[in-house]
Amino acid sequence: MNGWRWTVLSDGWTEAREALLIRGGSWRKTVRCAATAVLLDRDGQGPVLFDCGYSSRFAVETAGWPGRLYRFLAPATLTDPTGIAGILRRRGVNPEEVRDVIVSHWHADHVGGLRDFPNATVHASREGWQAISGLRGLAALRRGVLPGLLPEDLPERLRWVDEGSDLFGDGSLTVLALPGHAAGQIGVRFVSEGGTPVLLAADACWLSDGYRLNRSPHRCTGLLQDLPACEATLARLHRLFLDEPTLRILPCHCPETAALVAL
Numbered sequence: 001m002n003g004w005r006w007t008v009l010s011d012g013w014t015e016a017r018e019a020l021l022i023r024g025g026s027w028r029k030t031v032r033c034a035a036t037a038v039l040l041d042r043d044g045q046g047p048v049l050f051d052c053g054y055s056s057r058f059a060v061e062t063a064g065w066p067g068r069l070y071r072f073l074a075p076a077t078l079t080d081p082t083g084i085a086g087i088l089r090r091r092g093v094n095p096e097e098v099r100d101v102i103v104s105h106w107h108a109d110h111v112g113g114l115r116d117f118p119n120a121t122v123h124a125s126r127e128g129w130q131a132i133s134g135l136r137g138l139a140a141l142r143r144g145v146l147p148g149l150l151p152e153d154l155p156e157r158l159r160w161v162d163e164g165s166d167l168f169g170d171g172s173l174t175v176l177a178l179p180g181h182a183a184g185q186i187g188v189r190f191v192s193e194g195g196t197p198v199l200l201a202a203d204a205c206w207l208s209d210g211y212r213l214n215r216s217p218h219r220c221t222g223l224l225q226d227l228p229a230c231e232a233t234l235a236r237l238h239r240l241f242l243d244e245p246t247l248r249i250l251p252c253h254c255p256e257t258a259a260l261v262a263l
């Protein structure tokens with residue numbers, strides 16, 4: 001079985017104090033947290049996207065109340081106004097030909113570009129969707145969701161996946177449940193073209209040291225996420241890190257992941 005080619009892409013970033021991102025981090029140090037998406041393809045399959053960045057719609061949706069509050073809490077710098085769709089186009093991939101988008105969770109920095117992939121099946125967990133479906137205004141914002149980013153026909157294009165789901169029926173790309181940061185958050189694992197196992201860990205931790213050291217974010221982030229569930233998920237990733245030394249675990253926002261962004 002051929003492995004997957006994978007390409008890390010990004011269309012923007014936000015910043016946060018290191019001490020918020022990981023216990024024991026510095027309050028003085030600011031970390032740039034890129035919103036990354038991953039393009040996957042292999043002979044005869046794909047293109048597949050894991051998450052899809054901010055897109056310029058993020059700026060539109062956060063221009064007025066209550067979206068503005070999102071921008072206030074996590075101001076974004078958009079590095080490419082054409083979004084992940086434009087970046088794909090420049091790489092020779094037509095966004096309309098993206099057949100599958102995997103949504104790790106529904107925070108705006110992961111689904112901002114969703115409207116740019118009108119022909120894709122959207123793979124997501126039922127639990128994650130049920131937690132945010134139908135929310136509007138402040139209720140949505142409290143969950144990190146900007147409903148205007150979601151296409152109207154999304155409900156018809158959703159396909160439920162969860163722990164162990166085998167996306168293409170051949171064991172090449174499977175889903176892990178990574179709850180805590182958001183209800184029903186998922187990640188995926190696959191084997192790369194070069195034979196390396198890779199795990200896209202979404203926001204199970206913000207920094208790679210999180211899973212390496214089994215160190216969770218600052219307690220105050222419990223206002224935004226379910227910390228006990230985050231800790232259980234992190235312990236699982238830490239165990240995988242110890243048990244599978246060749247496994248590459250990539251948290252979405254870690255600068256180590258951003259360093260892989262294809263220019």
Ligand SMILES: [Zn+2]
Binds near residue numbers: 105144181182
């Ligand atoms: Zn998130």
